[in-house]
Amino acid sequence: MGSRRMKQLRWCPQPLTPLMEGPDIEMQEEGNKKESSWEVIREWFRAQKGLSSGANNNNFSMSWYGNAPAKGQDLRLLLGVLGCPLAPIPFVHDPIHRIRIKDPLETSTAHYIIQQYLAATGCLKQQKCAKNMYAAGAVKMICCETEISSGKNVKTIGTRSGESGCFVLWQMLPSMWSLELVVGGNKVLAGSDGKTVWRHTPWLGTTAAKGPQRPLRRIIQGLDPKITASLFGKAQCLGEKRIGDDECFVLKVCADRAAVMERSEGPAEIIRHVLYGYFCQKSGLLIYVEDSHLTRVQTPENDSIYWETTIGSSIGDYRDVDGVLIAHQGRSIATVFRFGELSMQHSRTRMEEMWRIDDVAFNVQGLSIDSFIPPADIFDNVNLHSP
Numbered sequence: 001m002g003s004r005r006m007k008q009l010r011w012c013p014q015p016l017t018p019l020m021e022g023p024d025i026e027m028q029e030e031g032n033k034k035e036s037s038w039e040v041i042r043e044w045f046r047a048q049k050g051l052s053s054g055a056n057n058n059n060f061s062m063s064w065y066g067n068a069p070a071k072g073q074d075l076r077l078l079l080g081v082l083g084c085p086l087a088p089i090p091f092v093h094d095p096i097h098r099i100r101i102k103d104p105l106e107t108s109t110a111h112y113i114i115q116q117y118l119a120a121t122g123c124l125k126q127q128k129c130a131k132n133m134y135a136a137g138a139v140k141m142i143c144c145e146t147e148i149s150s151g152k153n154v155k156t157i158g159t160r161s162g163e164s165g166c167f168v169l170w171q172m173l174p175s176m177w178s179l180e181l182v183v184g185g186n187k188v189l190a191g192s193d194g195k196t197v198w199r200h201t202p203w204l205g206t207t208a209a210k211g212p213q214r215p216l217r218r219i220i221q222g223l224d225p226k227i228t229a230s231l232f233g234k235a236q237c238l239g240e241k242r243i244g245d246d247e248c249f250v251l252k253v254c255a256d257r258a259a260v261m262e263r264s265e266g267p268a269e270i271i272r273h274v275l276y277g278y279f280c281q282k283s284g285l286l287i288y289v290e291d292s293h294l295t296r297v298q299t300p301e302n303d304s305i306y307w308e309t310t311i312g313s314s315i316g317d318y319r320d321v322d323g324v325l326i327a328h329q330g331r332s333i334a335t336v337f338r339f340g341e342l343s344m345q346h347s348r349t350r351m352e353e354m355w356r357i358d359d360v361a362f363n364v365q366g367l368s369i370d371s372f373i374p375p376a377d378i379f380d381n382v383n384l385h386s387p
Contacts, residue, residue, distance in 0.1 A: 074143040074161060075143075075163060076203060077143065077336075077349070078141045078143050078183070078351055078353075079181070079183060079188050079201065080201075081309060081311070081334050081336060082141060082311070082332060082334055082351060083181055083183070083188045084179050084181060084188060084199055084216060084218070085217045086197065086209065086214040086215065086216060086217060087214050087215045087216070087219075087220050087231060087275065087291070088214070088231075088253075088254075088273040088274065088291050089214065089231040089253060089255055089275060090211075090212035090213055090214050090255075091174065091175045091212075091214065091215060091227075091230070092230040092231065092233050104236070106237050106238075107234075107235075107237075109249075110235040110236055110237040110251050113237060113251060114229050114232050114233070114235070114251075116279075117229060117279055117284050117285065118225060118226070119284065120283055120284030120285050120325070121225040121284075121324055121325045122323050122324045122325055123225050123226055123229075123324060126323060126324070129173065129226075130173070130322075130362040130363055131362075131363055132170070132171060132172040132173065132362070132363060132364055133169075133170070133171040133172075133223070133224065133361070133364075134168075134169070134170055134359070134360070134362075134367075135168075135169045135171075135361075136166070136167070136169070136357075136359045137166065137167060137355055137356050137358050137359075138164070138165070138167075138356050139165050139166065139181070139354065139355045139356075140164045140165075140353070140355075141162060141163050141164075141165070141184075141351070142160055142162040142351060142352040142353070143160075143161055143162070144158065144350040144351055144352060145157065145159075145349075145350060146158045146347060146348070146349040146350075147347065147348045147349075148345075148346075148347045149344070149346050149347070150345050151344030151345060158349075163183050163184035164184075165181065165183030165184065166181075167180060167181040167182070169216070169218060169219075169223070170364075170367065170372075171219065172369065172371075172372065174194070175192060175194045175215070176191075176194045176369065176372040177191060177192050177216055177219065178190075178191035178192075178371065178372055179191060179216060186201075186202055187202070188200070188201050190216070191372055191374065192213060192216075192372065193369070193372045193373060193374055195213070196208055196374050196378065197209040197213060197214065198374045198375065198378045200375065205377070206374075206375050206378045208374075208378055209263070210262055210265060211260075211262035211263035212259050215227055215231070217291070218355075220289060221289065221313050221327065221332075221355075222286065222315040222318065222327020223326060223357075223360075225286075225324065228277075228286060232253055233253075235253040235277070236251065236252055236253070237250070237251055238250040238251070238252050240281070241278065243287060243288045243314075246280045246281070246282065247280075247281045247282070248279055248281060248287065248288070249278070249279045249281060250276060250277070250278055251276065251277045251278075251279065252274065252275070252276050253275050253277075254272065254273070254274050254275075255272070255273040255274070255275075260272065267297050267298040268295050268296070268297050269296045269297075269298075270293060270295050271294045271296055272293065273291065273294075274292050275289070275290075276290045277289050278290075285318055285325065286315055287315055287316060288312065288314055288315065289312075289313050289315065290312040290313070292308065292309070292311075293309055294307070294308045295307045295309075303340065303341065304341040305338065305339075305340055305341075306338070306339050306340070306341070307336065307337070307338055308337040308339075309335070309336050310335045310337075311332055311333070311334045312332065312333050312334075313332040313333075314330055314331045314332075315327045316329055316330060317330075321361075321362070326360050327357070328356065328357040328360075329356050329357070330354075331353070331354050332352065332355070333350065333351075333352050334351050335348060335349070335350050335351075336348070336349045336351075
């Protein structure tokens, strides 16, 4: 999972396709109701379950794979999970903490590892902090197989269908950022003005994230070492683990229970969200990051369905940009695991994203806070749902 593996990736230029600025026409046929992000994921799993039950019917199978809405549902899931996820831990503006005698050994060890990480990336030598950052790159997202178990039998369905795209990311300290991602002709926008985190997709429109302000997960995938270090400010060292050819220190930090509860939405209750960082013992750099969050959804039948989403990202190809080492390639693998409280049935879907950074710049002239103003309709939605 180091840079040796990243060099094996081959990127081919893809022709640009017209952007889908509005709602997907094919999806509009399903109805004009306003869906939540959990309803999108739930509908996708229902479709996969229907595909599994009809797998012995060749006519059904052929009609499904030849149907455009099925591909659109896969792309919805890909962009919903891997497009613009947020980091588990809220922004911390003062990440450097002094080691105290009363601190447990696991905490003081983690603090030392973070200091080594900041030194390895060149952040400690910086006399002036960068005020803003720009990054542009390419992505390839792949929706892989889905494993469906009925308790006795396990079926695996799906194909490795992929879509290529690109993204542009702007960031202004301390907590403002903006992302534009285009994959498969669909554009996803997300951002934060330091107060409100929002996202716009063709199928959901503009929605605001609940809970404390959290950074974009892509930022902690080797793009901003200082913000990454701040998220691990209260981490504990779990020990050592080998990642590929590298021996790593493993740090773990959990989101506060109160912050997690604030993010609950309707029938979906966030139970936990954990972040793991794997820091290479030889170089001191972050080479793998993983976060996992568990959500309980209450169904209309009063049953509890659990969704566990895990995203693991390999980070490599660090290059010097104005004295700071920035990761330029990586690969993320996400797993969405659905299971019931009593039922033996479960389903597991795996998806991938390969990403590459083409351009990075700090202290871009002309970038101001006006570049991070949320869309006007986000305030209409907030007022509409407020008591």
